[in-house]
Each structure stands twice: as structure tokens, then as C-alpha cells.
Amino acid sequence: MSEFILVSGMFTGAHVWEDAAARLASAGAGVHTAALTGLGGPRGAATGGIGLETHIQDVLALIDSVRADAGPDQEIVLVGHDYGVHPVLGAADRRAEHIGRIVCVDTGPGQDGAPALAAVPDPSVREEVAGRAGAEGDGGGLAAPAREEWQRWGSTAGIPEAALDRLTALASPQPLGTLLQPLRLTGRAAALPVTGVLCTANGSTIEMVQRRVDLGDPVFQPLADPQVSFFELPTGHWPMLSLPAELADVLLRAAAGEGHRLVSPGLREPPAHLRPFLLDVPQLPRERTGNVDLYLPDAEDPRPAVVFVHGGPVPAGALPTPRDWPALQGYARYAAMEGAVGVTLDHRLHGMTDYPRAAADVAAAVELVRADPRVDADRIALWFFSGGGLLAADWLRRPPAWLRALAASYPVLASHAGWGLVDSRFHPVSAVASAGTLPILITRVGRETPEIAVTVEEFLTAAGKCAADVEVVDVPHGRHAFETLDPTEESREAVHRAMHWVLGRLSV
Structure with a gap:
């Protein structure tokens, strides 16, 4: 022994x-x-x-x-x-x-x-x-x-x-x-x-x-x-x-x-973030400006835009960067296929202390998108993923009139002491009380890690107490990053439902 x-x-x-x-x-x-x-x-x-x-x-x-x-x-x-x-x-x-x-x-x-x-x-x-x-x-x-x-x-x-x-x-x-x-x-x-x-x-x-x-x-x-x-x-x-x-x-x-x-x-099959998107979406034109990519629909008049915000932390220098990950590209192309401008971006969330600068990157990207003449600046949706969910707090706390919907897929909605403490500003569970009538969509996966799942339930409880306008799309058999890990009919239906919900709010 x-x-x-x-x-x-x-x-x-x-x-x-x-x-x-x-x-x-x-x-x-x-x-x-x-x-x-x-x-x-x-x-x-x-x-x-x-x-x-x-x-x-x-x-x-x-x-x-x-x-x-x-x-x-x-x-x-x-x-x-x-x-x-x-x-x-x-x-x-x-x-x-x-x-x-x-x-x-x-x-x-x-x-x-x-x-x-x-x-x-x-x-x-x-x-x-x-x-x-x-x-x-x-x-x-x-x-x-x-x-x-x-x-x-x-x-x-x-x-x-x-x-x-x-x-x-x-x-x-x-x-x-x-x-x-x-x-x-x-x-x-x-x-x-x-x-x-x-x-x-x-x-x-x-x-x-x-x-x-x-x-x-x-x-x-x-x-x-x-x-x-x-x-x-x-x-x-x-x-x-x-x-x-x-x-x-x-x-x-x-x-x-x-x-x-x-x-x-x-030594293994591609990791989750590099596997193919579960939907077959067309290769639509993409324009790259700085850290922002626009996927443009075939339209002449200004169109609403959906800004997809990746999770993290993602190591500095990781390649490909998140805006080139198949899932985010797939979502942006899907939005463009349906007539909206799909937007992906890279933000600087490289560690748990980086949320303030990542939030600044997202805000700057949104302003760049709204200033584009091909975008209807009064019809914008934000869609957050995974650890990027904490970045939703700023938009929940003070939702601008042009923000027509906020979506979050398998999100982290409260920080955990074991991950390294995050600035209290980035706490969607408490911020939702100020969301007013902003429509909110949560895509919840049934096979989520308990540490993340509990933050989603805390958010939904807080949202219920303040009567926030929250819709939930459940993926009972889905995992975190289900769009590439679980290409099932259940998963495809969840992506369709979520996208149609967001686009429906942009059409109002």
C-alpha cells in the first residue's frame, strides 16, 4: 500500500x-x-x-x-x-x-x-x-x-x-x-x-x-x-x-x-464546437468587418437582425475563432435564409474576469450592425449561448426600445463560486426583474450539467415572480451544444421553434 x-x-x-x-x-x-x-x-x-x-x-x-x-x-x-x-x-x-x-x-x-x-x-x-x-x-x-x-x-x-x-x-x-x-x-x-x-x-x-x-x-x-x-x-x-x-x-x-x-x-472525433450544424442551410454571402460577420438575406429593403453571442471562456488564440464555428454560422445562415440579417462576432471572453470587456465588444458590435443601412436599426434580437448567457444581464436590466427579443440557449444565468467570481453586474437572475415587456426565450436541454441547470431554474423562478415574458423551448434529450452533439429530430424541431419564435418577434 x-x-x-x-x-x-x-x-x-x-x-x-x-x-x-x-x-x-x-x-x-x-x-x-x-x-x-x-x-x-x-x-x-x-x-x-x-x-x-x-x-x-x-x-x-x-x-x-x-x-x-x-x-x-x-x-x-x-x-x-x-x-x-x-x-x-x-x-x-x-x-x-x-x-x-x-x-x-x-x-x-x-x-x-x-x-x-x-x-x-x-x-x-x-x-x-x-x-x-x-x-x-x-x-x-x-x-x-x-x-x-x-x-x-x-x-x-x-x-x-x-x-x-x-x-x-x-x-x-x-x-x-x-x-x-x-x-x-x-x-x-x-x-x-x-x-x-x-x-x-x-x-x-x-x-x-x-x-x-x-x-x-x-x-x-x-x-x-x-x-x-x-x-x-x-x-x-x-x-x-x-x-x-x-x-x-x-x-x-x-x-x-x-x-x-x-x-x-x-486523437478523437471533432469536438462539439467543430462538428456540423444539425440543419442543412445554404451558403449565403458573408461580409466581415473587424470582429463582426454579417450573413445577408436576398432583400433590398432594410431587414431586422439577429446577433448571435458565443459562450466561453474561449482561450485567446483559439482557432478557429467562435464566429467560424459551424453552429454559430448555421444559426446566422438560417436567420438570413428566413429574411433577417444573421450576425456573428468574436468577443474577448478569455477568462472569468473578462466579462466587462466582452460586454463592451458585444455592445460595439450591436451598434455597428444597427448603423448598417441594410439593417432595420429598430428591429434587433440578441441570442446568447452557454457562458455568454451572463452577458445578457445588461440588456435585461435596461432593454432599449429597438431590442425586440432576447434568446438564450443552454445558458449560464448566474455565476458559480467554483468558476471564479464574476462581477455582480453579470447576473441575469436578478436583472430579469427589470426586463419589463421584453420577450425572452430560453432553450433548455434535459441533459444539462447540474451546475448550469440550476442557474436556468433560478432564472425562471425569478422571471415568474416578476411576470416577465418568458418562453421555454425544451430539448428533453439534448445536451449542452445539442445542435452539433445531438442531430436528432427533437433537436431540429427545437432549433426551428426557437428561430421562428425570434423572427416572429422581429416581425411585429
Whole structure:
């Protein structure tokens, strides 16, 4: 059996692993929980002089102790949760020859040269820490969360009330130096096997990671290496508290080399965003101006326009860009075939903090379209897809008179802490209360990921409370991006219904 070294995350100490560690030990594994300097003690503990290097040394000392007790040939599995992956990686880089596997529990792999602060999901916390570092240096500490504040750091789904009370009572300030000192890696640990444990209630799934690989995100490309495996757990960010037995089982399976492997784009059929559109639509003329494409109908008088807004985030430099994806082109050609101007565009939603500039790109594209003499500027519809759904909030909150309809297909309509916090401006669930009489269409897929599906239901509930004008087109057997993944009669009928609904509002 392997020897496991378990390293906790921000504000927490070895105590969070107690239940999972006991289950690993009962299965015959060796278990060692790292006591990181300054964490796991009282809330008023001193934090001065403690940095990432301090914690790397803590883990190195434990590795050396385990080797001395269990023998130099004993395989060691390093497990890091949340911030804990940074000292794990730093230690593995210096003892690579003694490490059998690294396991990242609901956290991404740290990057050489990047501080742990870069992985903190809340931008306000990043700003606070950076500001304090400028004034105080790295000797202070970030206050431990109050009981109701843990959600800022990850989903607390599944944690028993007593366990959440204990988590809060035993939480310690996080030394600023642990967040500010960059992780330095030589590359020695790069060849080690890695397993990621994704907690789905915190917004991460294997499907989502595969999608990022398919999009060509350079940060995610290494995750398609055969040495990398994945597991999912249906719980929040602290599985050692919510599902300790299941987490222990996953850790044992990871040590045995099990887990789901991602597929490199070149070794599989085309990813969803590059597969053919499910309808046969004609190759109508396209005009390209900057980041905007217009698909023009055969008409002499100004025509209404439908602006299709892609989802994301999409990595900068991904090719082809979204406006050349078959589904978006298919929708735009379909609209043009029916007598409207179909519009696609590329916007700069490359990360979760990019929504403001993506919103500016969409607004600029709409104005460019309305200024075109072939477009009836008083009859415009906006149609959002997937993660682009959050961009609908601005238009719901203050719908202009010329916006005749707003549609959204398998949309994200509220942000999730596990994805990285988004500016509160981009929250369609609350914005719909100001939509007035604006007609709204939601295309809802039955096989949506739960984390996205719940945002749609929250939106529909909010819309019902304010009597918003909302129509729903259901695709019971459809998946996210069903127009290319599920070319069934049910899917085709849903696209027809949605398009005719939008065009019907433009004809009024």
C-alpha cells in the first residue's frame, strides 16, 4: 500500500482530514497529515515570516520522515487540497524521485512563477491582499472566514452543520506570504503521474475540463497527457468533510493508477464546437468587418437582425475563432435564409474576469450592425449561448426600445463560486426583474450539467415572480451544444421553434 501525505488548504489544518485519514488507514495505507506552520492553530496566531517556502519545507520534512520510517523505496502519494497543492508541488519538485503520484483535490495544478493568490476565486480578495502587501509587506495574515463566509472560497454543499461549525472554530488566518510568494518549479516533477479530484457541486466536471482541452487552452493541454487521470465527487469544495469515505476510496483508486483520462483533440472525433450544424442551410454571402460577420438575406429593403453571442471562456488564440464555428454560422445562415440579417462576432471572453470587456465588444458590435443601412436599426434580437448567457444581464436590466427579443440557449444565468467570481453586474437572475415587456426565450436541454441547470431554474423562478415574458423551448434529450452533439429530430424541431419564435418577434 502507498504512504499518503495529506496537505490541507487555506485557513485549515490537519484536522480536516481526520475522517478520510482514518478510512485510508483502515484500508491498510500509511497516512500522514502535514502540519503547515501557522495553520491549524488559534485564530490570533502570528503569521509574520511565514511564506510558501515555509510550507514547502514542512512537506519536505514529512516526506523525509516517511521515507526514514517506511523505507526509501516506499511509494509516496502527495495529496493537496486547495492552496495545499502549492506546497505539494514545490516539495514534489525537490523530491521527485521519491513521489509516486500527486493528487489535486478540487484545485488546479499550480504554475511555475505564479503565486497561490492567482488561484483565489474572489477578485476582491486578490485586490485586498495585493493592497495590503504593498503597505505591510508579506508579514500579515488574511482573516479566517466567519461561518457564513466559507462560500466565498468554495461550495459548502454536503458539509454537515457540526463539521462546518468545527471548520470555522479551528480556522486560522492565512499568512500573506503563502499567497504572495511565487511557486518555483524546476520541471523535475513534470513527469510524475497526477490525479485531479473534481467536486461537481463546486462547478468542476470532467466534461468541462475536456471542453477546455478541446478549445485549445494551453493551460489545459497538459491535462490530456496519459499520466493525468480524473475522478468526480458529487459534493462541494471540502469532500474530506462532506464525503470522507468516498474521498478515501478515490485516493486509493488514484494511487492504483485508476481514473478517467482525457483525450487529446487530435486523437478523437471533432469536438462539439467543430462538428456540423444539425440543419442543412445554404451558403449565403458573408461580409466581415473587424470582429463582426454579417450573413445577408436576398432583400433590398432594410431587414431586422439577429446577433448571435458565443459562450466561453474561449482561450485567446483559439482557432478557429467562435464566429467560424459551424453552429454559430448555421444559426446566422438560417436567420438570413428566413429574411433577417444573421450576425456573428468574436468577443474577448478569455477568462472569468473578462466579462466587462466582452460586454463592451458585444455592445460595439450591436451598434455597428444597427448603423448598417441594410439593417432595420429598430428591429434587433440578441441570442446568447452557454457562458455568454451572463452577458445578457445588461440588456435585461435596461432593454432599449429597438431590442425586440432576447434568446438564450443552454445558458449560464448566474455565476458559480467554483468558476471564479464574476462581477455582480453579470447576473441575469436578478436583472430579469427589470426586463419589463421584453420577450425572452430560453432553450433548455434535459441533459444539462447540474451546475448550469440550476442557474436556468433560478432564472425562471425569478422571471415568474416578476411576470416577465418568458418562453421555454425544451430539448428533453439534448445536451449542452445539442445542435452539433445531438442531430436528432427533437433537436431540429427545437432549433426551428426557437428561430421562428425570434423572427416572429422581429416581425411585429
